[in-house]
Amino acid sequence: MGELTLVEAINDALHHELARDPNVLVMGEDVGLVGGVFRATAGLRETFGEDRCIDTPLAEAGILGTAVGLCMAGWRPVCEMQYDAFSYPCLDQLINHVGRYRWRSGGKMEFPITVRMPYGGGVRAPELHDDSPEAYYVHTPGVKVAIPSTPADAKGLLAAAIRDPDPVVIFEPKLHYRTMRGSVPDGEYVVPLGRARVAREGSDVTVVAYGAMVPLAEQAASALAGEASVEVLDLRTLKPLDEDALLASVAKTGRVVVVQEAPRTCGYAAEVAAILAEKAILDLHGPVLRVTGYDVPYPYWKLEDAYMPSVARVADAVRRLLAF
């Protein structure tokens, strides 16, 4: 076990996966020579050569589209999108090809593509370096989506994604890239996709979160100590969702707040709420509350604290729920 930052854990996973499987390669803008603008891919080119860690032209649809062809040649490409909001050009390839190709080959051909990207706000960055686009990806058939909230999960989920026979998109909370440290198992380490994690046990209310919202939910839980026993459920994988874990927690607490950084409408929190409205209606002691970003463009950073879900907003939702 070493103590690593979140981005170091990602780097560690990449090193191990490239060493383990000679078919894994990393590609993206600035991933090679400089090791990524966040240094997530640092050292890969030196260790594995420039054929396995490729600086591509500046074209996100080109990156993902080329990755489709690489799969056909037997590679397992790990594509970096430099930032969340710059991944949108790749959505066309994602929806029309990456998510569909396996099905169209009658299950005969695999597309073990991993797409990874830093996401989310709070880092005082210029415009469009702050988006939380997971809903676009989650809604897309044929694609899996995972979002780690700790260094260990960042390593383990990325390894799982790379090994998965299907396309997996990993959103990495850039807010915590360098500020969050945690113990991370040495060597190869896999956290299976599709299993949620109870980040903190509690009995009165479940706060459902993922990615950068998990530590926030935990802080809210601490802030509420004495007032309420808050369970924090870290979904880890958004698709496939660990429905059992979700329903089990709600069966226990009967009260749910779902936290998401992305704009509210049609975000992932809606999916969680919809599942509860469908499958846990008799367990619910009150409404399912969503604490989310607002339905506006992610604002300039002097306004971002007002935009982002905060400990205060989560705590407020929990209190409203308890008072219901």
Added chain:
Amino acid sequence: MGELTLVEAINDALHHELARDPNVLVMGEDVGLVGGVFRATAGLRETFGEDRCIDTPLAEAGILGTAVGLCMAGWRPVCEMQYDAFSYPCLDQLINHVGRYRWRSGGKMEFPITVRMPYGGGVRAPELHDDSPEAYYVHTPGVKVAIPSTPADAKGLLAAAIRDPDPVVIFEPKLHYRTMRGSVPDGEYVVPLGRARVAREGSDVTVVAYGAMVPLAEQAASALAGEASVEVLDLRTLKPLDEDALLASVAKTGRVVVVQEAPRTCGYAAEVAAILAEKAILDLHGPVLRVTGYDVPYPYWKLEDAYMPSVARVADAVRRLLAF
């Protein structure tokens, strides 16, 4: 009042809006010379000239991106995306610019773009002519979304979209382009955005639907006659949603089935269910059920009847709800 097909109603709206406002222009692939592959834009070029009905190069991001610039020059562009699944290249422009630009100008500059496209399945078309991508659009801040289910609404909502100061995306149910006829008010006609329509009154269950799912819901309601009194709520505008109408219907019936053709996860039905789980929990007599497309690529057309929500599936959901 004339009896028009749904696509004729759209064509009618375009004629009136181009006549009304010399700043409105229509652009897209094949919209000019041939009047659109579905003939939605037929006659516009002859009437308004080739500067107001423009055949563009084959490039959807180019179409929407160019439209942004046209707005800056004072135009109100109506962009046609030839098909649902071919609109994905425009998502980048939509998310990063169309939905953000007004905000970034401090509200000083308007982007009155209308994007219209045929959407949905059931037409025995080759692959990728059948998608229901509304969730990608609805999730995007700064954008409004409407989906008509009748010829009259197709005319009126499109007119409203064109007049709206904000970007509006209209999804037109291609399944009913030529097969659905209905009376449509003559002359200029506007159906305001943000107002739902009770397509059929009922008291036991509310079936919430939009677009091509509305007639299906109505058929299900008919099929259930005698068993249950089914209210069909046609949302018409997904964003902004007519929450009052939704909550009023649910307050009355206490039971809700939401129907959507798109894949289930993170689709618009989830948003509806989430709103109910948040705001109508005490009104609900049972779970909120979703009848949706599945989380798989839209299948080849010999399988599409199995994929698409059907009268039988909607009726089954209503029955399950009544038996809850």
Added chain:
Amino acid sequence: MRVERDLRRVIGDGESLPDGEVEGLDDADLLELYRQLVLLRTYDERSLVYHRQGRIGTYAIFWNHEAMQVGAVYALSDDDWIFPSYRESAIGLLRGMPAATVLSWWRGHPAGWWNPADYNVASICVPIGTHVPHAAGLAWGKKLRGESACAVAFFGDGATSEGSFHEGANFAGVLKAPLVLFCNNNQWAISTPLELQTAAETLADKAVGYGIPAARVDGADVLAVYEATREAVARARAGEGPTFIEAVTYRAAPHATADDPSVYIDPARVEEERRRECVGRFEGYLRRRGLLPDELREQVTGEAAQLMREAIAAAEAEPDPDPELVFAHAYAAPPASFDHDLAELRRVLADG
């Protein structure tokens, strides 16, 4: 980088324009090319009939595009990959794919699925231009593995306007991917004529911006197409990277069965093109060389017709697909919810 602006041509007109020859092609090759042309022509003409008879759905006609497909593929080895658009839907036939498979695709039946690796033929690309990066990736991926295979991507004049074409071509150029960018310039994208698609003087000019050499060939001349592609393949295998081929032709049929070109096309120009269509021109060439006696012609045509009869029968004999196939192959390990969805669907279907 060299852009050849002149249209390459091998086949003459039987009058003033003399026939040429392609070095290395013997009589057997010429007859094999003929057989393949007839096969695709027959596939196409029968498909139109089948569509009218309601046996297949909407269909993208490729009449007079056969020479581009046959000529280009004949220059490949079986290890090389083909990335077709809908306009090359039946190109797999040249690699031994059963015609029933392709007919099934147009029938919207999962029997139209194939494993691309079985024929080294990618799935038909329906969106415009998005397969260009796939082809670049495959070609590059093969090169990275030290394999000698190359790839050909087929796309239309309209496709050159799409960002995906651009990004794919640029990647291929930078990565020196062994790729042939084969542009079927039939001068129309549905109803949009070439001059509304680009202001470039020729489509081959686009190659310059990617540092890629280009050639232009008469798209109705199977031998010229073959020869140009063979050179491009040789460059690719020699590690010299991609080549852009602009095959110039004219769409002499509707875009697809749903299209009515009478509104936008000049019928006289279409008539002219039909007179110089690619299969007839190659027949003339073979006749002038004494290689195509009437019996042989009838035999080849008859065999192709028979193959299509059997293919449509086979396609129609496919039972309706089980709803299970909606779910079966979306993921390697389908999520638990799919079992539930399928069970519910079966129940509802049984009740109905």
Added chain:
Amino acid sequence: MRVERDLRRVIGDGESLPDGEVEGLDDADLLELYRQLVLLRTYDERSLVYHRQGRIGTYAIFWNHEAMQVGAVYALSDDDWIFPSYRESAIGLLRGMPAATVLSWWRGHPAGWWNPADYNVASICVPIGTHVPHAAGLAWGKKLRGESACAVAFFGDGATSEGSFHEGANFAGVLKAPLVLFCNNNQWAISTPLELQTAAETLADKAVGYGIPAARVDGADVLAVYEATREAVARARAGEGPTFIEAVTYRAAPHATADDPSVYIDPARVEEERRRECVGRFEGYLRRRGLLPDELREQVTGEAAQLMREAIAAAEAEPDPDPELVFAHAYAAPPASFDHDLAELRRVLADG
């Protein structure tokens, strides 16, 4: 279409390379160009300091890019539109935009908002290349209205790889939009060198594929840039459509404040570039013409410094923005839910 491969140059080196002249530019013009260069240089150098002092956030340095911005904009009339990328963040200063506005933008403050129509300067485009179609649309839209305005889009070498650049350039070519596609080829896209970006021999070659003429100019030569842009603008106004200008320079500073180029860049090459940087070169030119006495230089520099002092003070004097601004301008008529969201937010903020 003509692609000029040779680098245009006007300013000499004071030694073997003679100075040229640009017809129509008088001494006052030359001094105004100088003033503008110094303004941008000062903006840039002060911004770096402000960043280090924590007064502004991440900042994209444009040191040694001033000549491209000043030269190109000087060729425009005020009606013409400018579409900047983050690399031209302060270009609005050349149109009278307060420096405080731009500083506010880099401070993440809504005081950094402006109405593009106030200066005919579009919002800073942060995603790469996506403003190229905007510029094409604006230019075309002006033409459709019969107005004489044209547009200039600034983008980098890396941007030419993006689909949006391609689609925008192609639209502009087809529509004969009065547009100048101004490519700042500083030979790096963050850490990615030009040779990994494209295999084209020059970026100007890309224009051929769009049927657009192109010129290449020394990007550190404000006069050459001015002259080339003036010709492009003349073509645009004459209805001849877009022109592509490749301004060749070298990024002599980090990509942005967050970047450490020591890993990937050759320091000797950077040193060389710093020696021939654009403001100094123009100073030499003016000196050789006897136009820049030391007092004038100091005066211009002093005025720019003073402007920046006042600007940062003004930017810092802006009160923190009210949370209302999160909601205020997303829609012309905000939905009812925004009122509720804002009320709730205020309540929570008050409680906290």
